[in-house]
Amino acid sequence: GSSWNNCDFETNLCKILPEFNSQPGWVRRNGQSGMGPPYSDHNGNESAYFLSLSSEMQSSSAALRTKVFLPTAEEHLCQIRFHYWVSQKSGTFMVGLQKYSEDTVTNIWQVSGEQRNQWNVNTITINSTEKYEV
DSSP, rough: OOOOOOSSSSOOOOOSSGGGGGGGTTTEEEESSSSSSSOOTSSSSSOOOOEEEGGGGTSSSHHHHHHHBOOOOOOOOEEEEEEEEBBOOOOOEEEEEEEETTTSOOOEEEOTTTBBEEEEEEEEEEEOOEEEEE
16 A cells, blocks of 8 residues: 655645754745745746755755655555756756665765756655665
8 A cells, every 4th residue: 555745845844854944055935935946836836835955055065854764564665756946057956865774875866957947757766675764
């Protein structure tokens, strides 16, 4: 049985990103914030919230870390679907996987600015028998 956790940033409390308020560089905003594009979320909603890198962070990197996922004996597969926007100014958007038994983060997906100034969607499938964060 598959279960979905949806994270839309309409409230600050997003269970998938538990430490969001302590993640430097990221701001929760909407298209009406006056911070430039995107001017709406992926549905075209100007008042819906999303996460964005603050303009002061252009020169360095900023990370978001998920909660710890716990695979069960029946369910080793996890699908993470997300919408993303890469602007001309941004560099590379990467998704990393850190398994419980490893100290390092393994890069499992990335995109650079070739798909610029539009919302894109991606689904990543993770197969793990041990605890991990993304």
